[in-house]
């Protein structure tokens with residue numbers, strides 16, 4: 399389910415956005431501490447996400463999306479989430495990965511474990527509607543927009 403390409407874009411994306419559902423409607427919030435895990439999972443640190451916790455408890459269906467803002471491509475991943483904590487099978491292994499990413503800044507006491515069932519690619523419209531668009535050109539354009547220079 400999680401192809402090498404999806405993993406690559408997840409690694410290159412600074413943030414993911416976790417969409418959940420409540421009785422009042424949809425909710426979405428950014429998460430910086432996230433990683434692909436195993437063949438079909440995304441794990442996300444719960445540091446300050448009370449609404450996501452509440453929503454997932456009543457409806458496990460989620461959508462996680464991320465884009466590499468420079469190449470302007472990414473993925474939408476749909477699946478079911480559970481909140482994991484110390485004592486749950488597989489928690490320690492997942493927690494160690496996210497804690498390493500968080501460093502000393504935050505303690506990852508609980509995490510969202512998302513089993514991905516469907517993946518849709520996200521492309522900036524230019525890829526679809528402009529002729530002969532190359533990823534390198536998109537990167538250059540985004541770097542100009544954000545005012546950043548490549549280290550290479």
Ligand SMILES: Cc1cc2nc3c(=O)[nH]c(=O)nc-3n(C[C@H](O)[C@H](O)[C@H](O)COP(=O)(O)O)c2cc1C
Pocket residue numbers: 413425426427428429430431432442443444445446447448449450451
């Ligand atoms: C750049 C950025 C990165 C964030 N990363 C995380 C994260 O990895 N985990 C987390 O729980 N909250 C993270 N947050 C905070 C949540 O997005 C924020 O507390 C949000 O209000 C939680 O909403 P929710 O309860 O609806 O999920 C981040 C916020 C920002 C702006």
